[in-house]
Amino acid sequence: KNQVEQSPQSLIILEGKNCTLQCNYTVSPFSNLRWYKQDTGRGPVSLTIMTFSENTKSNGRYTATLDADTKQSSLHITASQLSDSASYICVADSNYQLIWGAGTKLIIKP
């Protein structure tokens, strides 16, 4: 069964600190792995997309990693800001069928 699991479910950190969000996926066939940021009451915004051959991709303070062998991905946020408070969703693409994770709710406190 295709599925995506994310951890932790929620996370609270202080402004300026770093954090890492985890994603384990089981999809076949595998096309790519995506990370989205979703602010409350808004649509998701793409952060990164990684194919099988890519093991790291950065977008500003966001760095995603992908281990296709262990089927794990992580999203690292550096020097967090208050505006980083949002849900971060990991999505596995299986031939254009998107398998959505439940997301990690991140709260940045001043």
Next chain:
Amino acid sequence: GAVVSQHPSWVICKSGTSVKIECRSLDFQATTMFWYRQFPKQSLMLMATSNEGSKATYEQGVEKDKFLINHASLTLSTLTVTSAHPEDSSFYICSARVYFGDRGSEKLFFGSGTQLSVL
């Protein structure tokens, strides 16, 4: 990046009425659009795939007679929730797929969502 405009942002309606939600691609043509719903603290659930000029493809468990999708042009798809009931209250989001032919890749761009509250 490409812009997807979704309206309205929020709507409150009485039980039994119908509500139409619009999704427009502003600076590109979208042959394929997707409609999702999202309940509080849950991730997006795909409802249907909307293809321009043809019938939408609905996911299992989604009533096509209740959630009418029209994709009459390359820039507009609409979702109509017919005879809405309180259990239809949810956050509805559309997205459009953009292909980058020169790079052989594609991206999804999402609308800002519509919060539907049925009284």
